[in-house]
Amino acid sequence: MMMTLFAPELTVLATAVVFVVLACLPTPDARRDYLTAAGLGALTLFVALTALGVQGDLFQEAYRVDRFSQVFKTLLALAAFLVILLCRRLQEIPIQRHAETYLLLSTATLGLMLLVSSVHLFAFFMALELSSYSLYLLVFLHRDQAQAQQAGLRYFLVGTSTSAVMLFGLALLYGATGTAHLGTLTANWGQWAGQPTVLLGLLLTLAGGFFKLALFPFHSWAPDAYERAAHSVAAYIATASKVAAAAALLRLTGPLTGAGGLLVECLALLAILSMTVGNLAAVAQTDFKRLMAFSSIAHAGYLLIGVLTFSTAGSSAVVFYAVAILVMKYTCFLVLVQVSGDGRNLAIADLAGLHRRSPLLALALMMALFGLAGIPPTIGFSGKLLLFHAALQKGHLLLVLIAMFNVVISLYYYLRVLKAAYLTEPVLAQQPPIPLATGDRALVLLLIAAITLIGFYPAGLLHLTEAAAQVLF
């Protein structure tokens, strides 16, 4: 019984063990590592899909397997598998470190999977740490040591100090209430809600989730980490890590249905600041990955709008938008990896003439950027619509208006990238076309189809996300 409930996590753990062995072998072999990782990644995805319907409690109810956690585990397995596919030409990381890269990617995935199932605050903290430490090391593995060490150290220092803050918040919560189980906390929330220690403890605890999501006051690590990490690592941070962070925030705050006043105002302020800071800073960027980092910060703000509604509609919209972010951000990074070739960073100007070098990649980039900017008919538009609609139902009109303004600002810099890809003439007149393997071509087509089809027919995905969100209430 327990094995079936825990199957996706066990598969990822087995993957990690395999790569511990491979990392110890004397001869590094990039192709062997890639094929093993891709095979095991596909297996994990398959196991996660088969485990989509299981339910139950594990480890003295500290760990809950339900529709919500299983949907997110499938998304995480998908994101991890897709990121491994980006590692086929992993030239940014020295070949001796490839096995370690896959090892750390699997431990990070394991941590994130444990995170979305934790309903005990202690389990929650440990899962968060497991994924964070793997990511600090992954950022550090880039071949350009001078750049990567700076970014990795900053990520590490901000991350560990945030987790210390979160730990103190947990201690305050536990000290004030005498329980660390989310279910018990939710059931008796009314009697504690007024206490300042509980509110402070909760806000400090949320800081851990905010850090993962790169929300405004905890965002300073993101631009450097994105820019200086290997492309596939940055893609992992932008997709899997964000999806899990959204799930973690929903678990932590979702059940506080009766919460009002101060908590909602604090979250609304953070959402507004994060959107505005992210979007305004993104306008000034010239590096593509840095632009993606600031766009992530802005999207963290949009996600928080759904979180602070504390309603089923809002939570379902957050799950939907997490899927949208996964697909759109991954498409952007896929284009980046293909265009960059040998793993160097791309300035936005380097995209010039992309529509001639590879029309398919240019189209994929256009659809992904339209999605991020929220232009219909894309998955990003449906996601934003659901988020704003959920917020309006709860009467957050001002918040939605500010978010709309931000969407307009973001349109400017997304279109700037598109202008480079479609209209600007390259400095060197003859640039070689970008060859795409059959598998890559199929993947790109699949992503374009996902972005547009879910934009036209969101009902299927919406049904799934609503089923997931209903578990929370």
Added chain:
Amino acid sequence: MVPFSHSLLVAALLFGMGLFCLLTRRNLIMMLLGIEVMLNAGALAFVAASLHWQQMDGQAMVLFILTVAATEVSVGLALIVALYRRTGSVDPDPPADRQLAAQAGEGGV
């Protein structure tokens, strides 16, 4: 018995001192120690809460915090050693890198 609020106050003071150390020092090892002190402040608060509620949960958590702190030190020191080998400094923003950034112009920002 020491009242719960007193031990919480000590923990909060300890946490503040750790945070102060983290924010003011320009030496990576001292910053790491600051984070360590912050983690231990959390552990102290957990022990106090455990005593206050007469439960073992908080004490169990402290064992986990010890492992997290050990991970933090081992990962952190490994990163610092790698940085020190390259630049010969334990400054979070080594002089060698600052020169590099200055040469690169605005690209290094």
